[in-house]
Amino acid sequence: MIELSLEQIRNFRLYTHHLDRIFAKTDIDKLVGACGMQNTPPGAWETALYNRVPGCSLSEMDDLLYTEKSLLQAWSLRGIPVVFPISQSHIFLSALIAEEEEPWIYTSGISLALDFLQMDFNDLFRILQQVIPQLDDCAIMSKTSLDQTLADRMLPLIPENKRVLWSQPSMYGSPDKQTVGGAVVSFLLRPCAWKGLVVFGERQGTSPMFTSYKNWTGRSLIPEKDACKELVRKYLHCYGPANVNHFVSWLGCSGKQGRRMWNTVSEEMEPVSALGKKAYILSSDRERLLQPDSTERELLLLGGHDPFLDQRDREVLQPDKTLHKQIWKLVTNPGVVLYRGEIIGIWNAKKEKNGMDFTITLWKSIPDRPYLYALAEAYAAFRQIRLLGVEIMI
Structure with missing residues (x-):
């Protein structure tokens, strides 16, 4: 059985979540459709898309949802509001029946x-x-x-x-x-x-x-017979290596429903060892997992509800479990500082009357710490809010 390292898993998931480089607006359907983008609290999906396509403005995102209608928002996995390509409605809706x-x-x-x-x-x-x-x-x-x-x-x-x-x-x-x-x-x-x-x-x-x-x-939703297979493939591609319990948790479904869906692609997956435990990957992903590629982006400020943070094996994102309660809250999560696929800190942006104050807390030092100021400034510009200041605490 193949043994996968922590670095291989992180590199692969950065790649499958499209956080390894900057993408173009023409790629948006692919990016949003990777595993859907949560939109609770409202605006979470905008931050997620911004981190993949910084060149897409808020007004352009609104156009995609409300004018072009190439994207759709509906209650989906876990019963939460999710944005996904309208062409994939059968995957993010019908598959959950x-x-x-x-x-x-x-x-x-x-x-x-x-x-x-x-x-x-x-x-x-x-x-x-x-x-x-x-x-x-x-x-x-x-x-x-x-x-x-x-x-x-x-x-x-x-x-x-x-x-x-x-x-x-x-x-x-x-x-x-x-x-x-x-x-x-x-x-x-x-x-x-x-x-x-x-x-x-x-x-x-x-x-x-x-x-x-x-x-x-302008048309009715038509279920497709392979919708469940397509959803499980999406999950395994974005969050593999994983097991059926991870899938059940991500989907928010019963064990019975999760196992039924999981088994529809059993012939397409294979076991591996990840963090000392048995898990599964799509066989088609084996080569990329075993041959990590360099990433163009090492440091990111992700929104607190980015799909990348939906990994159920949270020790991949942050090995120190004592920090998990600071990252994943019961209601609204803080943003995270991501360095090479690891959460090394959290951030919060507080809106004031005249703009936005940024507070960043780091748990380890990084070589390009000054770049955090540029990232905070770029995010404030995306939100069309003046950046008042950035405080970095270690």
């Missing part, structure tokens, strides 16, 4: 509402699918309004003896804004997304718009 007896991604929390209503998941999902096609002819602003509008439209179809319960305040933390029905809809919107029944439209200020895939693109 659960099969019989597989729980749907993201929906485990719905059980509290189901117990309160004493209703079945599948029955409620069928009712929602009866009313949500109304999005084919309209768009709804804000997630809160989307939840409640659809819950109200479901109400006449809910058994009469359950309607009072359906309209009770939510038990999920926002009883003043959400009903129990609205909470149910919130969970079920993810499965609806994977069927092409709801996507993100153009953002209006701080509020996203929601409509159907058909209304946004």
Whole structure:
């Protein structure tokens, strides 16, 4: 069995995540489609694309999403908003559809509402699918309004003896804004997304718009039989060497669904030893893994939710596990200082009235530390915010 070194793995992942050099705007579909780009918190995908195509402006990114519509935003892996090429909708949406007896991604929390209503998941999902096609002819602003509008439209179809319960305040933390029905809809919107029944439209200020895939693109979402294979290939290419548990965690799915999908490409993968453990790579990636290439970019300021940071074997990114809690938070992560594929520090940008202050914390010294100032200045320019100052702490 091949033994892979830490340096080989880091070099390979920099290459597959397109962080080894600067790319052109003509490559954007390839870059965004590598494994999708998370867009929570809002703007995360813009920072990720900027780190691969610094020459692409914010307005050009908006055009790709809202005017050209070559890219699409929808709830995808782990149930989070993800931006991906619209041509790959079957991979980032249809592939996630659960099969019989597989729980749907993201929906485990719905059980509290189901117990309160004493209703079945599948029955409620069928009712929602009866009313949500109304999005084919309209768009709804804000997630809160989307939840409640659809819950109200479901109400006449809910058994009469359950309607009072359906309209009770939510038990999920926002009883003043959400009903129990609205909470149910919130969970079920993810499965609806994977069927092409709801996507993100153009953002209006701080509020996203929601409509159907058909209304946004002009055509229905058509599942393709090899979508699962294509998704697993993407994962293994970007995050290999990996195992099925890594894949399940990245996708946020059940073990049953993850294993089914993983096994669709079993004949295309082979075992290797990585960090002393058995893992798998695509056989087609073996040669590149064993022959690392030089990178044109060694030092980067990555956004805190860059897809490169979704590696499940986090010790590859930072061997010192005591530092992991500083990198991966429960809500919003800081940005990271990446040097040759290793996280050597974190950064935060604080918006002030007149501009942006940058704070960088390093855990080890680097030869080109002054370059960090240039990177911070370039990022502020991309965000169209004046850089007030950069503080580097070691």
